[in-house]
Amino acid sequence: MTDTGEASVGGMGLVTKSVAVLQALAASGELTVGQLSDATGEPVSSLYRLLSSLDAIGWVEQGSKRGKFRLGLDFLWLGARLEAQLDVRRLALPELTRLHEATGETVFLCIRRGMSAVCIERIDGRDVQIHSLRLGESLPLGEGVAPRAILAFESPDFVARYLRDAASRAPVSAIAPDREQLVRLLDETAASGVAVAEADWVDGIGGVGAPIFDHKGHVVAALSISGLSGRLFSGDIDVVALVTQAARAVSLKLGSESFTGRVNRGQANSAASQEQ
Amino acid sequence: MAKPIQLLAKSSKLLHSLADGGALPISELAEELDMPRPSVYRLTDALRLVGLTSTAEDGRIQLGVEVLHLARAVLDTLPEARAAQGELQRLNRVTGQTVYLCAPRENTVACLDWVRGTRVSLLALSPGGTLPVNAGATSRAVLAYSPGLLEGLSGLSLEKLTPNTLTSLEGLERDGKEIRQRGYSVSREDVTAGVSALGAPVFGPDGKVSCAISLAGLTDDILGNESEYASELLTSAGKIQEVLKASR
Numbered sequence: 162m163t164d165t166g167e168a169s170v171g172g173m174g175l176v177t178k179s180v181a182v183l184q185a186l187a188a189s190g191e192l193t194v195g196q197l198s199d200a201t202g203e204p205v206s207s208l209y210r211l212l213s214s215l216d217a218i219g220w221v222e223q224g225s226k227r228g229k230f231r232l233g234l235d236f237l238w239l240g241a242r243l244e245a246q247l248d249v250r251r252l253a254l255p256e257l258t259r260l261h262e263a264t265g266e267t268v269f270l271c272i273r274r275g276m277s278a279v280c281i282e283r284i285d286g287r288d289v290q291i292h293s294l295r296l297g298e299s300l301p302l303g304e305g306v307a308p309r310a311i312l313a314f315e316s317p318d319f320v321a322r323y324l325r326d327a328a329s330r331a332p333v334s335a336i337a338p339d340r341e342q343l344v345r346l347l348d349e350t351a352a353s354g355v356a357v358a359e360a361d362w363v364d365g366i367g368g369v370g371a372p373i374f375d376h377k378g379h380v381v382a383a384l385s386i387s388g389l390s391g392r393l394f395s396g397d398i399d400v401v402a403l404v405t406q407a408a409r410a411v412s413l414k415l416g417s418e419s420f421t422g423r424v425n426r427g428q429a430n431s432a433a434s435q436e437q
Numbered sequence: 438m439a440k441p442i443q444l445l446a447k448s449s450k451l452l453h454s455l456a457d458g459g460a461l462p463i464s465e466l467a468e469e470l471d472m473p474r475p476s477v478y479r480l481t482d483a484l485r486l487v488g489l490t491s492t493a494e495d496g497r498i499q500l501g502v503e504v505l506h507l508a509r510a511v512l513d514t515l516p517e518a519r520a521a522q523g524e525l526q527r528l529n530r531v532t533g534q535t536v537y538l539c540a541p542r543e544n545t546v547a548c549l550d551w552v553r554g555t556r557v558s559l560l561a562l563s564p565g566g567t568l569p570v571n572a573g574a575t576s577r578a579v580l581a582y583s584p585g586l587l588e589g590l591s592g593l594s595l596e597k598l599t600p601n602t603l604t605s606l607e608g609l610e611r612d613g614k615e616i617r618q619r620g621y622s623v624s625r626e627d628v629t630a631g632v633s634a635l636g637a638p639v640f641g642p643d644g645k646v647s648c649a650i651s652l653a654g655l656t657d658d659i660l661g662n663e664s665e666y667a668s669e670l671l672t673s674a675g676k677i678q679e680v681l682k683a684s685r
Contacts, residue, residue, distance in 0.1 A: 217442060217446075239500060376506060
C-alpha cells in the first residue's frame with residue numbers, strides 16, 4: 162500500500178492504512194487478519210497492532226467467529242449524526258442560486274410529503290412571475306416537473322399506490338388526462354433522469370426538474386426551473402443540462418456517490434408501466 | 438511518529454466533535470483535541486483524503502459522507518440488522534411508535550438500528566449509542582436470558598438513570614423471572630421520565646440471545662396498548678429469529 166503525499170507526513174499514513182482496513186471490511190463484511198492483509202497489502206504483524214487500536218476506538222469489532230473482524234458500531238453513531246446534519250435545503254441553496262443567476266428564471270426545491278411534493282425553497286424569476294408552487298405549497302406528485310422527477314424515482318410499490326389513488330380522479334393530472342399517459346411520462350422521466358415539460362401546468366409555461374438522491378440511492382428531493390417555454394428552451398442555455406448538473410451536485414453533497422467510487426442511484430421505474 | 442493509538446484516538450475524537458457540533462473551525466478543533474493547529478490541519482487533511490471529513494464552503498471542517506457509507510456497511514454486515522430490517526418497518530407502520538434493534542456488546546446493550554416514531558422524538562438511544570444492561574426494554578430482555586451477564590454484574594455499581602431504574606441484583610433477578618414468564622420486558626420510565634417501552638429477545642441459531650427489539654414511546658401510548666403491542670413484538674421477534682436461522 163502506498164501513502165499518498167501529504168497523508169504520509171508525520172505518521173498520517175496510519176489514517177490512510179486504517180481506512181484501507183475499513184474499506185476492505187465494508188466491501189467484504191467479516192474478514193480474518195490474513196484476508197485483511199491480502200486486501201490491503203499490509204503485513205499481518207502490523208495489522209494486529211492496528212486492529213487492536215481500531216477496536217479500542219470502536220472502528221472495528223470482533224466478528225461472529227473468533228479471529229474475524231468487522232466494522233465497528235461507532236460508524237452507526239457518526240452516520241446517524243451526519244444524516245441529521247445534512248439538510249437538503251441548505252445544501253441545495255448555492256445550486257439553486259447558481260441556476261437562477263445563469264438563467265434568470267424561477268427555480269424550486271421540492272421534497273415529498275405523502276402523495277404530494279412540497280416546495281421548500283424557491284427563487285423568483287427576474288421578469289416572469291410563476292404563480293403556482295409558492296413556498297410551502299404542494300402539488301400532487303403527478304403534476305409539475307419537480308413532483309414528477311420525485312415520483313419517477315420512487316419505489317415501484319409507491320408508484321403503483323400513487324397510480325391507484327390518482328386513477329380515481331379525472332383527469333388523472335393536469336398534464337396527463339389518463340393513467341396511461343402519466344405512466345408514459347414517468348417512464349420517460351425515469352429513463353432520461355430528468356422531467357421535461359414544454360408546457361406543463363399553465364399554457365406557455367414550461368419547466369425542467371431533476372431528482373436529488375441520498376447516500377442510499379433514495380430520491381429525497383427534486384430541483385426544478387420554470388419559465389416561459391419559448392424562452393426556456395430556445396435560448397443559448399441548455400437548461401436540461403444545467404438542472405441535471407445542479408441536482409447531481411446536491412446529490413453528491415448528500416453522499417450519493419461513495420468516496421470509493423461506488424455509485425448509488427435510484428432504481429429507474431420501468432415498474433411503473435409493469436404495474437398496470 | 439505519534440503512537441498509533443494516540444493518533445487514531447485523536448481521529449476518533451475529532452470525528453465525534455464534528456458529529457456533536459456539526460461543522461467546526463480548525464481553531465475550535467485544536468482546542469477540543471488539545472493539539473497545535475498545524476497538527477490539526479495535517480490530521481484533517483489526512484481524514485479528508487479518505488473521505489471521513491470534508492471542508493465546508495466557509496472553510497470549517499465537517500464529517501465526510503464516507504461516514505454514511507461505513508454506517509450503511511455496518512448494518513449490511515450484521516446478520517441481526519439484515520434480518521430485522523423489514524420487521525422494524527412493519528412494527529413502526531402498525532404502531533406508529535419508535536422501534537429499536539439492540540444487541541449486547543460487552544457490558545452494555547448497543548442500538549444497531551431504529552425506525553423513528555411519528556409522535557415523539559426519543560433522544561436517549563439512537564444507532565451506535567448504548568444503554569447499561571439494567572435499564573431499558575431491550576437491555577432487560579437481553580439480561581433476562583443471559584445468565585452469565587447477570588452474574589458478571591455482581592459487585593459492579595449499576596447506573597440509576599431515573600428513580601425507576603433497577604439497580605439491585607435481586608431486583609433484576611426478579612425482573613428477569615417476570616420477563617421469562619411473560620415473554621417480553623416492560624420498561625416503565627426507567628431510562629427517560631415519561632417514556633416507556635416493551636422489549637422482546639431474539640435468539641440466534643446457537644440458542645443464545647442475539648439481539649432484542651423494542652417498541653418505545655410515551656408511557657400512556659405504550660402501556661395503554663400493552664397486549665396488542667406485545668403480541669406484535671413477539672410475532673416480529675419470531676420472524677427475525679426464523680430469518681437468522683435460515684441465513685446461517
